[in-house]
Amino acid sequence: MSERKELQSETGGALGADAETLRVNAVSAIAHFGPESPLTLDSGAKLSPFQIAYETYGHLNADKSNVVLICHALTLDQYAASRHPVTGKPGGWWATMVGPGLPIDTDRFFVICQNVLGSCMGTTGPKDIDPATGKAYGLTFPVITIADMVRAQAMLLDRLGIRDIFLVIGGSMGGMQTLQWASAYPDRVFAAIPIATTARHSAQNIAFHEVGRQAIMADPDWQNGTYLDTGTNPAKGLAVARMAAHITYLSEAALHRKFGRKLQNREKVTYGFDADFQIESYLRHQGMSFVDRFDANSYLYITRAMDYFDLAADYDGVLAHAFKNTKTRFCVVSFTSDWLFPTSDNRQIVHALNAAAANVSFVEIDTDKGHDAFLLDEPEMFATLRGFIDSAATRRGLNA
């Protein structure tokens, strides 16, 4: 793990460290997998070589029993509790959840968050160079699945000498990975918290993803995916994709509360196509800032992986069979105003777990913040997760 130390000196050492990083003992690392360890994909293709970029927080205990694996959502990354290298945003996207004394307590747990396969923050994806051609993969990158992402994550844990995971947790696409982990590696997962997710991507969600992909592909600067070779960037198409998706992350109630029909720095409408309304200005900003930190082809690949996710499909359509004889303890969390992964989707997971006689608790949190609630300040969610995690930690002998 020489590469790990090397990166540790970059961001975790005295020179590059900030207070936040030190507080959670953040370490940035990259693991390389050479020709000797190819990744076999669901499509039948093999990816080799590849690498996984990840962050760790806290310290691994002696018997390696305190590992928490955080799985991130579509456009997030490994920086769950550390400064983002591109945006400079401190604290990480889950700063409310991960840290000393927080529900995912870095004083007790060794937390790992890996950038998913196909993404663009260090783990191999379509923007990387294909050694076979010397050019960026673009659309020659193999199409991947949630199971492929999880298989790669397991290879990293193997590399780190970690067999057992105390807890796998994630929201949205992170919840899909959480379910996939519990299903594919039941003996390795002690507890699992899928949040605001589904076992099977819905037609409506596939439709929204398809709109985003078509927006990217409609941008002539996309160049059939070869924009990195041609020096262009489908920023406008990617921004439109992000804008459409962003609406689905919120709720009508939250939009009404936050923006309503408020005008943007003006007394009355201008009878034009400027951003008269604050909601327009907000959305445009969301679109424009996204393109600075995300790769358009990664957006295509990761949305596709989510579309393909149907955990029951490998079990004759019976979701309960995906969790047969599971010993994992589950806590399923949904939000009342989440219309992207509504409570009904999450309840189907609970029903399947019940049918499999699994140990499962289910909490629907009352909030108007929509799907994004899992990333926001939701005291009831914090209390729920703290209770479940503490109880599981006691069972696992981690609170001694």
Added chain:
Amino acid sequence: MSERKELQSETGGALGADAETLRVNAVSAIAHFGPESPLTLDSGAKLSPFQIAYETYGHLNADKSNVVLICHALTLDQYAASRHPVTGKPGGWWATMVGPGLPIDTDRFFVICQNVLGSCMGTTGPKDIDPATGKAYGLTFPVITIADMVRAQAMLLDRLGIRDIFLVIGGSMGGMQTLQWASAYPDRVFAAIPIATTARHSAQNIAFHEVGRQAIMADPDWQNGTYLDTGTNPAKGLAVARMAAHITYLSEAALHRKFGRKLQNREKVTYGFDADFQIESYLRHQGMSFVDRFDANSYLYITRAMDYFDLAADYDGVLAHAFKNTKTRFCVVSFTSDWLFPTSDNRQIVHALNAAAANVSFVEIDTDKGHDAFLLDEPEMFATLRGFIDSAATRRGLNA
């Protein structure tokens, strides 16, 4: 009305007529408004000259008391009950509602449906030639409002010598016009049926419209709105806009029932970006067929008019004041699965009408078909409207 006769011979006469056209006595016409009758817009601009293209069905009775005005939605047009000249689709978009013996009975009523201002099916809009420059208006067309659309419609009725309207009816943006008609011309409207609409466009709906506009404007073929001069067409951008909007017209339940995760002419997923899923293929088709019949700039202008709609704004924010002392009989209709104009939006209209002591009935139709239910085969809606219209017709002395 020489132009009316002239067109009548084109589509209503023996030569061009089809069975559908004859059945409803369809007449296509265009009314021209010259320099002597400019249209004064909410923005303060004056539009002149302009024209209105419209269809009529049935016959005007002797005392002109049997007029039904149908107001169309965003991307629809005047062809409510006649063959569409571009798509060739017979029957019209409201063939289930308008015809002999149907709720809007062409044997009893004289039905008028006007293409709205800013649209692209014959009424003046941004694709038409600005006589001042000899070029298509494009973005030099004045930004219009729902009130402007209604003001133009009133000018047409004046031209036709029609003062009183028995019934104004419309769904979605047609419902906005219906409300505007009842508010601006209370003495002229005997009955009004706003369906699946709102008195004030929500932040979420403005957001979806903004995504559509940004998709169009991101298309380099849009050429800042001058594409008609440059011989280009922002078809890809407009298709993306349509795809995003189309999702909002349906419901998750309807998408699940109709498509679910069914694959498109294949046994298994292809691990690629083709339309593996039927929902993808369907959406792409919706986008591509739309660009053949709609103008991209019209899409910008009409969505903007909807965004600006806030009927209470001219009444110190008190919607009830928009209907003060109204004598109009109202029937408000909403659909349980409509999340674009949810029942709560429609209920606000009902509350305001109640506060104004108006004669109002309200029906929420239980359906999983989403917003588009008003265009579909909804027996409960037909029964509701038939009952309300028949009762109002009796009151108006039209059933003698």
